[in-house]
Amino acid sequence: MERRLLVPGSALLWGLQFAVLVPSLALLLVALYGATPAQVGWVLAVYNGAGFVAALVVPALADRRGDYLAPMLGCAVLTLLLAAALWAVTSLPLAVVALVVLGAPAGVGVSLLFAHLRSEGAGTPQVTRVRALVSFAWVAGPPLAAFLIAGAGERAVLPALAVLAVLNGLTTAALVARRRRRLAEGVPTAGAPDDAIAVSRGGVLVVALGFVLLQSANATVVSVMALFTTRDLGLDVVWSGVALGVAAAAEVPALLLLGRVGRRSSDLALVVSDSAVGVLYFLLMAVVTGPVGLVSVQLLNAWSFAVIAGTGLGLFQRVVARPGLASGLYANTRRLGGVVSGPVVGLGGATTWGYGAAFLVCAGLTALGVLLVALALRTASPSSAAGAGVTAGGR
Template identity: 85%
Template sequence: MSGTLGRRLLVPGSALLWGLQFAVLVPSLALLLVALYDATPSQVGWVLGVYNGAGFVAALVVPAWADRRGDYLVPMLGCSALTLLLAVALWWVTGLPGAVVALVVLGAPAGVGVSLLFAHLRHEGAGTAQVTRVRAVVSFAWIAGPPLATFLIATAGERALLPALAVLAVLNGATTAAMVRHRRRRTAEGLPATSAPDDAIPVSRSGVALVTLGFVLLQAANATVVSVMALFTTRGLGLDVVWSGVALGVAAAAEIPALLLLGRLGSRVSDLALVVSGSAVGVVYFALMTVVSGPAGLVAVQLLNAWTFAVIAGTGLGLFQRIITRPGLASGLYANTRRLGGVVSGPVIGLGGATAWGYGAAFLVCAGLTVLGVVLVVVALRTARTTATA
């Protein structure tokens, strides 16, 4: 009984560790560059740009390679080892050029681990509902990770993040190794191999491109909210900056039950209907953000934001795995929609700051991006279903 329970905890345990691993590193990376390598603000900007560019490439290349092998766990072990080497390298190097090399060569491919986990789930027969539930565990890790990093910095300094990252990498490697042993044991016992569920949506390459573009726009709207919240709260509403943290914290916390609810709804409601619902709620949220005037309203409307992002994060990932038959490529391409969305969010924030409406105008642009994004997704999927039934 305990062995069965242990096996059932392997996947959520792995999701928690992968989430913590990068929830500790990513929000603190700029601070590490400044504290350990005396990087200037402009240097921080280009280093993060190079690092994210390398991550974009790795998110396509590594999962595609895993698709050809039909194995996602061994590459995950490699990602854990690369994370450990990254922590050692960042501890050892003394200059910014060495740190950049470590981030590009080690950090970028190491960051693909969580995409490989979701590819493994799909390969082993998980549907959208299970993927969404596991995604909720990753969201929990991103709530716990930044406070953990802050605590370590406050008590032991910025360098303390690197041993913590190394410990997480070792634990992640141990969890993944246990998953590998479990799979080999099943094979040795002659148990039937699992395979991806038969729920694929036949979509052409142009349809996949439309869905991808649609999700880039949806992700851009969400990235804008995260980036502009502090400016909007302080300069738009005249509130203390702490309220921006409260608002984003409420949205992040509410995202977990929203993802769990989506996991239940996923078997009864189509992915397209859920994406449309999330987008519709998002448009209402963006509209309300332009008229809120106090902290109570600001915090309350974040419940709508939580539902919108839960749909994008959970149902969106599952949808990509249904329209792209290669699980690794599907997960990697979905991960890159978030990276590209972050790039698009920059001009949106700049536009808001340059208008007479102030940063509230950014939310109106986000509403437009959301409408355009969901229209592209609907057109692609409706066209695919019409073609399939013709």
């Protein structure tokens, strides 16, 4: 019972932490430090670049120690220090230093949680169900941040971030205490499940590239929705928020359903289903003409991203033997996908078709991404836990 409460609670709190900070960060930079639009752009680029490095380095170090909870606790402390630093500093350069030195490694906390779950014996279905709580946090987090800003100003986000950091520290400390108690009682740890897939290092890179393309399509949807809704469909901007909100809300039950379906279906079969549903979604978005159609097709978007978020993470943990590196590598496919999405959005704005052209490009990216994953896994074979050490994730 304790584990059933601690793990979901930890997932929800880590999700809330970043769902409150990330959507508010650009506004904080402008309101608190007077950043110009150009400065906001390069600060976010530097911050995300540092996060990319941290997402590989910190989990890899945790892999060597075989302990993911102690670094998680460190991430909670760093988040608390980040909130204090952003409250105290008054210049943009110092804020950038705080974001790089404190914020980048602090952002690895949720990846470490999934690495810990894998090391404790969780398979893809269990990971997918826990991932649903992170998605739920992203449904609640941005409105919570908006409520705080509207009621008490932009600076109010920072005490909320500090409170979440403390709660994350407490739940992680409880997980550490539980682990130590079990070790003292002589209860053996479960270890990673025996479901590894033997894929070459080149195959892992191909899988990662495939997921970069899949993630870029999803990132494009988020980036282009407001422009598409207002300029192509001639609707009020509120409809873009409704559409994205419906997709985010439907993602939670989709992930829970995947947690059940995943017990009977292979990861590859689910990723292929993402291709079919995702391509259909993007084609429908290119021809949708009104608010009813716009909102309705978001249910397809929810299923497509649920497969990427849940099954994708589980798949990375199976093809890369080290849980921390697997989770960090997966997290970085989303960051790189965001980079790729920029030119896709720009292409849509430059064509006579309008921003609907971006969705057609996304349909192609989705199909190509799944094709790459399928090619990488085509010759792969199930491997024992002992054999997994010599797969791409091994030394």
